[in-house]
Amino acid sequence: MSASSSAKIALITRVLGTKYGRIDWWRGPxxxxxxxxxxxxxxxxxxxxxxxxxxxxxxxxxxxxxxxxxxxxxxxxxxxxxxxxxxxxxxxxxxxxxxxxxxxxxxxxxxxxxxxxxxxxxxxxxxxxxxxxxxxxxFQRPCFVIDAYTERICRCIGITEKRQALKTLFEKVLPGDAAVHQQVHAHIVEYAKEFCAKKRCGECTLASLNG
DNA sequence: GACCAGGTCCTTG
DNA sequence: CAAGGACATGGT
The missing domain is CATH 1.10.340.30 (Hypothetical protein; domain 2)
Known part of the structure; x- marks a missing residue:
């Protein structure tokens, strides 16, 4: 019996936040x-x-x-x-x-x-x-960015929706705070670069969240 | 040399 | 609508 999509997203958000801490991405005018x-x-x-x-x-x-x-x-x-x-x-x-x-x-x-x-x-x-x-x-809006990495990670944990649906899901789960959206997206990209490049997708441990 | 990278648009079936 | 190709350089 696997967790709901919302719960999974809340969980990886927390896990990756702990793993990477604060990442300052894209500061600038x-x-x-x-x-x-x-x-x-x-x-x-x-x-x-x-x-x-x-x-x-x-x-x-x-x-x-x-x-x-x-x-x-x-x-x-x-x-x-x-x-x-x-x-x-x-x-x-x-x-x-x-x-x-x-x-x-x-x-x-x-x-x-x-x-x-x-x-x-x-x-x-x-x-x-x-x-x-x-x-x-x-523009510091709480607007969640879905990229290829996000899609890949979501698929790993059993969330197979397409991009628009994923965006809706993340925006429902996360607080309406641009800084949080920035962090979570950055964490996902960092994790994916490390473990989910196509060649070594097997090293990704998030699949264990799949129940 | 092969494969891939924080997409998007256009063309086909 | 899904799938495939084009766009192009640079790093591993």
């Missing part, structure tokens, strides 16, 4: 976090950091600058993150959209979460995960 959220698609964070450093060095780490400069220039600064042509387009789409709709991120910060999510999801190249990352880490 909203614009930088938004740019990073696109750059990190399907790549490692270390590469994103390099690209962000390069963008800053060239004075391009802002939505205003990205809107104005040509995409080839952006491509050359973000090459190390992979998919650099498509990501340069996505950055420009985001920048252009935000600049024309809101003017700047201070205005954005005043809008309700559901409104921002709709807006972000409307940008070509921003899907659910990237939108939620931005909401959670740039």
């Amino acid at each position: 909203p614009e930088e976090v938004m740019i990073g959220a696109i750059l990190t698609q399907q790549t490692r964070w270390e590469h994103v950091n390099k690209a962000l450093t390069e963008l800053k060095r060239r004075g391009l780490c802002s939505l205003r600058a990205i809107d104005e400069v040509d995409s080839v220039t952006i491509e050359s600064a973000i090459r190390c993150t992979g998919f650099y042509r498509i990501k340069a387009q996505r950055l420009k789409s985001l920048a252009s959209h935000v600049n024309s709709v809101y003017g700047d991120t201070n205005i954005m910060a005043e809008k309700p979460t559901h409104h921002l999510r709709e807006c972000l999801m409307g940008v070509h190249g921003i899907g659910a995960e990237t939108a939620d990352s931005i909401l959670c880490y740039a």
